[in-house]
Amino acid sequence: MKVAVLGARGRMGAEACRAVEAADGLDLVAGLDVDDQLADLRAAGAEVVIDFTHPDAVLDNLRFCIENGINAVVGTTGFTPERLDQVRGWLADAPKVGVLIAPNFSVGAVLMMRFAEQAARFFPSVEVIELHHPRKADAPSGTAARTAELISAARQQAGLGEVPDATTQEVAGARGARVADVPVHSVRLSGLVAHQEVLFGGEDETLTLRHDSMARTSFMPGVVLGARMVGERPGLTVGLEHYLDLD
Ligand SMILES: NC(=O)C1=CN([C@@H]2O[C@H](COP(=O)(O)OP(=O)(O)OC[C@H]3O[C@@H](n4cnc5c(N)ncnc54)[C@H](O)[C@@H]3O)[C@@H](O)[C@H]2O)C=CC1
Numbered sequence: 001m002k003v004a005v006l007g008a009r010g011r012m013g014a015e016a017c018r019a020v021e022a023a024d025g026l027d028l029v030a031g032l033d034v035d036d037q038l039a040d041l042r043a044a045g046a047e048v049v050i051d052f053t054h055p056d057a058v059l060d061n062l063r064f065c066i067e068n069g070i071n072a073v074v075g076t077t078g079f080t081p082e083r084l085d086q087v088r089g090w091l092a093d094a095p096k097v098g099v100l101i102a103p104n105f106s107v108g109a110v111l112m113m114r115f116a117e118q119a120a121r122f123f124p125s126v127e128v129i130e131l132h133h134p135r136k137a138d139a140p141s142g143t144a145a146r147t148a149e150l151i152s153a154a155r156q157q158a159g160l161g162e163v164p165d166a167t168t169q170e171v172a173g174a175r176g177a178r179v180a181d182v183p184v185h186s187v188r189l190s191g192l193v194a195h196q197e198v199l200f201g202g203e204d205e206t207l208t209l210r211h212d213s214m215a216r217t218s219f220m221p222g223v224v225l226g227a228r229m230v231g232e233r234p235g236l237t238v239g240l241e242h243y244l245d246l247d
């Protein structure tokens with residue numbers, strides 16, 4: 001299968017190029033970055049594109065892929081519900097194309113999100129803390145936003161009200177940001193790669209879920225799986241969990 005990587009000179013793109021080159025049955029036909037032309041994807045005959053670029057660039061890239069019949073595996077963050085609807089609209093005119101958008105490709109992070117979703121209904125209090133390297137472009141992380149949305153949906157289904165909090169913020173941001181009504185805190189610290197804690201609190205007990213990516217190789221089994229499977233899954237899939245057998 002002919003695979004191209006967008007963002008090939010970046011931290012994740014470079015790792016993805018190495019992973020594709022090492023994977024049986026995958027052939028790296030192009031590694032493009034910001035100075036290259038998307039038309040090079042066509043010239044290289046790419047069947048699958050892996051995108052690790054920037055939230056400002058990823059939609060144009062995806063549109064090009066979909067309009068040119070190229071399947072896409074997307075790790076780039078910044079996908080709001082509105083942006084996902086845009087992608088669905090383009091895919092409506094290209095019913096054979098598959099797109100996988102995964103906020104996190106590491107199996108441990110996917111499981112953390114699933115466990116958080118399962119735990120959510122049992123605890124009135126919840127906070128998400130994501131911790132990343134200081135060169136990360138965005139906050140909160142895509143993983144934290146997705147985790148908060150999953151928790152929020154589970155809380156609503158269970159009839160839980162607002163997260164209890166009597167604190168008045170003396171300084172704006174002291175209590176983090178609210179994503180789907182869940183408090184989310186973003187830490188940027190040299191030495192870190194990608195980490196997240198989900199803290200739940202109930203009567204006289206707490207539960208902490210923590211995931212750590214120690215290196216970007218942790219994302220690669222998920223990226224390779226995505227590249228292998230995306231052509232068999234037409235339409236939009238959000239989340240690697242749909243390619244894994246978690247149940
Ligand atoms: N889903 C996941 O598991 C993961 C997702 N990410 C996300 O991936 C994205 C990239 O992260 P990093 O690799 O750390 O960033 P980075 O800044 O190291 O790399 C991004 C690369 O994309 C290039 N680029 C920017 N615009 C481009 C365009 N229009 N066409 C081609 N190349 C372009 C840049 O020149 C740079 O080389 C971020 O959104 C990050 O949050 C990062 C790690 C894991």
Ligand SMILES: O=C(O)C1=N[C@H](C(=O)O)C[C@H](O)C1
Nearest residue numbers: 077103104136141142143194
């Ligand atoms: O920028 C990163 O590094 C990461 N980005 C993704 C995110 O925003 O969730 C995935 C992982 O946390 C690493």
